[in-house]
Amino acid sequence: MLFRSISGFTVDRNGVDGIQCDLGFYGGTNLISNTVTNNPQVGIRASGTVGLSISKNLVTGNGTGIAVSNSGGSVDGTSVKGNTVSKNGDGVVLGPTAQGVTIGGLGGQDGNTIQSNARYGIELEPGDRKSTRLNSSHTVISYAVFCLKKK
Secondary structure, eight states: OOOSEEESOEEESOSSOSEEEOTTOBSSOEEESOEEEOOSSEEEEEESOBSOEEESOEEESSSEEEEEEOTTSOOTTOEEESOEEESSSEEEEEOTTOOSOEEEOSSGGGOOEEEOOSSOSEEEOOSSOSOOSTBSSSOEEESOEEOOOOO
């Protein structure tokens, strides 16, 4: 089934993940303006998705807020923009081979607010990734608010 937009849902207290987009979500699919809270593993999980837009979501109280990994398929063109990601275990996690992902953007409305997470605001997992620098042509992290939890 092909969805173009998943919008306006409240996804709360599920057994594993809140929203999972797996292989088969291609170009032009949007996860927009959802409230994703209190899921024990991942609030929004994108694996093997091409051109997925994750934007303007409130993601809070999950094990990990947003996780992007290729899991056997490309995540090229996936974007994470304009979200509030807070009070999760980790904020945004890019898996070890996630390439072609944009976090934030050049416009002010593209910025994510990533704050008050227990461990990392943004975690780039080590692995075989051609782009591990923040300003490389494959992964862009910009216009985001990063806050570290003090011990």
